[in-house]
Amino acid sequence: MTHNQPKRQSRRQFIKVAAGGVIISSSLASPDTVLAEANEQTRVANPVSGDVLRTQGRLSDDGLKIVESQREIQVAGKTEVLVCGGGPAGIGAALAAARAGASVQLIEVAGCLGGVWTAGLLTKILDAENKSGIMKELLQRFAKQGSNVARSTNGTVYDPEIAKLVLEELCVDAGIKIRLHTRLVGTVLDKNRRVIAILTESKSGREAWLAERFVDCSGDGDLAAHAGCQFDVGVGTDCSCQPMSMLALLTGVEPDAIKPYIRETGSVAKRNLLQLMEENGIKPSYRAPTLRHLHSGIYSLMTNHEYGVSAFDADAITEATINARREVHEIINGLRLLGSVWKDLSVVATAEQIGVREGRRIRGRYLLTADDLANGLRHEEAVCRANFPIDVHALDESGNKEISRKFKAKGKQPYDIPYPSLVAADVDGLLMAGRCISGDFIAHSSYRVTGNSVPMGEAAGLAAAVSVKKSVMPHELKWGEIKALARL
Numbered sequence: 012m013t014h015n016q017p018k019r020q021s022r023r024q025f026i027k028v029a030a031g032g033v034i035i036s037s038s039l040a041s042p043d044t045v046l047a048e049a050n051e052q053t054r055v056a057n058p059v060s061g062d063v064l065r066t067q068g069r070l071s072d073d074g075l076k077i078v079e080s081q082r083e084i085q086v087a088g089k090t091e092v093l094v095c096g097g098g099p100a101g102i103g104a105a106l107a108a109a110r111a112g113a114s115v116q117l118i119e120v121a122g123c124l125g126g127v128w129t130a131g132l133l134t135k136i137l138d139a140e141n142k143s144g145i146m147k148e149l150l151q152r153f154a155k156q157g158s159n160v161a162r163s164t165n166g167t168v169y170d171p172e173i174a175k176l177v178l179e180e181l182c183v184d185a186g187i188k189i190r191l192h193t194r195l196v197g198t199v200l201d202k203n204r205r206v207i208a209i210l211t212e213s214k215s216g217r218e219a220w221l222a223e224r225f226v227d228c229s230g231d232g233d234l235a236a237h238a239g240c241q242f243d244v245g246v247g248t249d250c251s252c253q254p255m256s257m258l259a260l261l262t263g264v265e266p267d268a269i270k271p272y273i274r275e276t277g278s279v280a281k282r283n284l285l286q287l288m289e290e291n292g293i294k295p296s297y298r299a300p301t302l303r304h305l306h307s308g309i310y311s312l313m314t315n316h317e318y319g320v321s322a323f324d325a326d327a328i329t330e331a332t333i334n335a336r337r338e339v340h341e342i343i344n345g346l347r348l349l350g351s352v353w354k355d356l357s358v359v360a361t362a363e364q365i366g367v368r369e370g371r372r373i374r375g376r377y378l379l380t381a382d383d384l385a386n387g388l389r390h391e392e393a394v395c396r397a398n399f400p401i402d403v404h405a406l407d408e409s410g411n412k413e414i415s416r417k418f419k420a421k422g423k424q425p426y427d428i429p430y431p432s433l434v435a436a437d438v439d440g441l442l443m444a445g446r447c448i449s450g451d452f453i454a455h456s457s458y459r460v461t462g463n464s465v466p467m468g469e470a471a472g473l474a475a476a477v478s479v480k481k482s483v484m485p486h487e488l489k490w491g492e493i494k495a496l497a498r499l
């Protein structure tokens with residue numbers, strides 16, 4: 012589905028041009044919800060303390076809306092670079108920008124850094140083997156501080172708890188200002204459509220953060236969407252996105268006793284596990300259940316699909332989360348009932364955040380396409396080379412034979428991810444990294460994996476820092492110049 016954002020703004024997004032020429036883009040709400048700008052704040056007495064309370068709005072006459080009052084928002088921080096989202100891409104961006112000498116603020120809604128790596132309990136880093144820079148450094152740290160399994164897989168099978176610690180240590184050491192538990196809910200643009208601030212909500216209330224450059228690493232492209240950038244979602248119609256999955260950690264079985272089912276012993280392990288489940292009346296919604304041994308009898312499991320869930324519909328994500336968690340527990344209960352080696356199998360934890368494969372793909376200055384993958388794109392501004400296959404998880408329960416037939420037949424070769432696909436097309440001062448960069452549905456199904464997200468983040472963070480140093484916008488620099496200037 013292509014979203015023509017300027018058209019949408021009139022329907023869904025409020026933009027107010029204030030006297031100073033600053034554009035405030037609020038949450039993606041209907042224009043009616045902000046009619047209240049002119050309303051006075053109401054003062055009422057707190058019945059308990061007697062203090063004067065200031066209400067922040069009033070109920071509209073039809074009782075269907077809250078009309079918000081105009082208010083001033085405290086500036087909580089000012090840095091040269093602000094990174095929204097502390098997942099694999101955000102870690103790469105924040106570290107690269109900080110190490111290039113920029114002051115960096117990292118905003119993350121979860122209670123830990125790492126995104127799908129940690130809050131999502133992922134445990135496997137794909138397409139990282141040919142990568143240098145921060146990706147290589149992270150693999151080394153995950154291996155060094157992790158288990159025997161992490162060491163024997165060169166850090167690509169990692170422990171999410173170790174990852175949380177390593178990422179915090181690296182970011183703290185680099186001098187990055189980290190704010191957890193804080194969600195971006197709006198942006199502020201100047202009259203030249205340059206992003207100059209973001210708005211967040213947290214236990215500290217609504218806050219504003221100023222920066223010279225912004226990097227959207229929110230996975231879903233929240234910052235760019237709030238800034239009014241055009242974006243695409245899915246393959247063509249509403250919610251035609253890849254399914255969501257909830258990952259889980261398990262324990263209670265001996266690795267040697269269940270070896271044929273452990274992913275690291277070969278791809279036949281998935282078939283073995285599916286067969287075991289189906290022969291015993293367990294029907295997982297994901298037909299390639301993946302069980303990994305992390306260390307000392309702790310495993311990770313992916314075995315469910317939630318179809319047709321929009322990443323921007325909190326009700327739908329809530330329902331998917333509850334369904335997925337129930338399914339994980341039902342499957343584990345079913346396996347435990349088999350007795351024998353499975354008799355003590357239990358769930359250690361399900362992910363706090365259901366795994367979202369697809370959100371917005373923000374329009375950049377280059378659109379990476381399925382043809383680029385088929386042709387093995389070589390680009391003079393390549394920030395990294397991706398080598399992961401086209402991997403579209405079934406879009407519904409019937410599978411995705413049509414997509415597989417059409418695109419997998421064309422094939423894929425190692426291809427470059429060009430710097431301009433990380434630079435927002437519609438506003439200035441904004442870069443993207445990770446799964447929200449500019450690409451089509453098929454290309455996204457390949458480049459989205461975390462071994463590519465980190466180098467994309469590293470490139471975007473470096474570009475942000477260098478463009479501040481040189482007082483130019485990110486789109487005014489070529490990738491070659493950025494690397495050269497970074498060394499000066």
Ligand SMILES: Cc1cc2nc3c(=O)[nH]c(=O)nc-3n(C[C@H](O)[C@H](O)[C@H](O)COP(=O)(O)OP(=O)(O)OC[C@H]3O[C@@H](n4cnc5c(N)ncnc54)[C@H](O)[C@@H]3O)c2cc1C
Pocket residue numbers: 095096097098099100101118119120121124125126127128133135136137138193194195196228229230231233255256257313365366367368444445446447459460461462464
């Ligand atoms: C179920 C599943 C299995 C996968 N399997 C693999 C695999 O085995 N190996 C692999 O390498 N890749 C895998 N992937 C793909 C990969 O995990 C993602 O594509 C990758 O994490 C993208 O990195 P990212 O940093 O762009 O996004 P994310 O990891 O999604 O990180 C985005 C971060 O931004 C934060 N955020 C979002 N919105 C806001 C906001 N408004 N304000 C503040 N913070 C915000 C989030 O909390 C999160 O921390 C899988 C994905 C899923 C969902």
